[in-house]
Amino acid sequence: MNRKQFIESLGATCRNWTWSWSFVNEKKKVVIFGAWDRNTDGNTSLILSEDWEVGRKGRKQPAYEQAREHIRLVEEEGYKLMTFPMKYSDANKGEDGTGPAKIEGFEPKLTEKSLKKVAGKWYASDGLLGSLLPEEVESPEQFIEGASKVIAVNTYERNAEARAKCIKHHGYECAVCKFDFAAFYGSIGEKYIHVHHVVPLSEIGREYILNPIKDLVPICPNCHAIIHRTRPAIDVEQLRRHLEERNGKDT
Numbered sequence: 001m002n003r004k005q006f007i008e009s010l011g012a013t014c015r016n017w018t019w020s021w022s023f024v025n026e027k028k029k030v031v032i033f034g035a036w037d038r039n040t041d042g043n044t045s046l047i048l049s050e051d052w053e054v055g056r057k058g059r060k061q062p063a064y065e066q067a068r069e070h071i072r073l074v075e076e077e078g079y080k081l082m083t084f085p086m087k088y089s090d091a092n093k094g095e096d097g098t099g100p101a102k103i104e105g106f107e108p109k110l111t112e113k114s115l116k117k118v119a120g121k122w123y124a125s126d127g128l129l130g131s132l133l134p135e136e137v138e139s140p141e142q143f144i145e146g147a148s149k150v151i152a153v154n155t156y157e158r159n160a161e162a163r164a165k166c167i168k169h170h171g172y173e174c175a176v177c178k179f180d181f182a183a184f185y186g187s188i189g190e191k192y193i194h195v196h197h198v199v200p201l202s203e204i205g206r207e208y209i210l211n212p213i214k215d216l217v218p219i220c221p222n223c224h225a226i227i228h229r230t231r232p233a234i235d236v237e238q239l240r241r242h243l244e245e246r247n248g249k250d251t
């Protein structure tokens with residue numbers, strides 16, 4: 001069974017069978033999203049992001065507009081949200097890393113999800129978002145580097161040398177909310193901050209070498225906990241803008 005046959009067997013359709021990753025069954029009021037493996041972590045998948053509207057070459061992505069409409073049906077018209085797993089391949093990408101995503105495969109397995117919007121990104125999740133402390137949340141997550149090595153995610157955030165280099169460059173102020181422990185608590189708060197690893201695990205290749213200045217950012221534990229409430233984690237810059245907009249509204 002191919003993807004089209006699978007979707008049609010569910011009574012759903014789309015505008016174009018080549019580029020669509022979201023589908024709708026108007027009669028049953030169900031919206032179906034394919035969830036890329038690279039955007040799925042645990043029970044949560046990133047299914048749409050505002051920064052997917054325009055492709056790398058500046059062209060509007062036709063699938064974005066359709067997906068945005070499908071999201072609206074869930075948000076405003078009470079449509080149910082379901083997802084099925086899709087396997088990503090970058091076989092269509094050129095040397096420079098651009099080009100369309102290729103669907104390597106999919107699993108004809110539907111799961112009902114709830115929709116969460118966080119800082120310009122929509123996530124399909126099973127029930128509640130996590131509420132663990134960042135220190136806890138990352139330890140069980142692991143990924144395979146190359147064929148053999150298994151590395152815990154927080155290795156990067158806990159590496160003392162990398163942490164020191166990051167802080168030496170960026171300082172101890174939170175990159176999202178500007179919280180400064182020493183300024184707020186006095187000397188007991190001096191030199192306290194978390195460090196967050198910003199490179200999505202899906203983008204870490206076999207040859208990954210950590211750049212402590214670009215790949216790590218100082219983040220206060222509150223912001224850090226919020227960033228890791230979704231999987232994949234929320235983008236630091238987007239959370240910063242989200243706070244800016246909220247603060248702007250309040251005054």
Ligand SMILES: [Zn+2]
Pocket residue numbers: 174175176177178179219220221222223224
């Ligand atoms: Zn903060």
Ligand SMILES: [Zn+2]
Pocket residue numbers: 134157195196197224227228
């Ligand atoms: Zn983190």
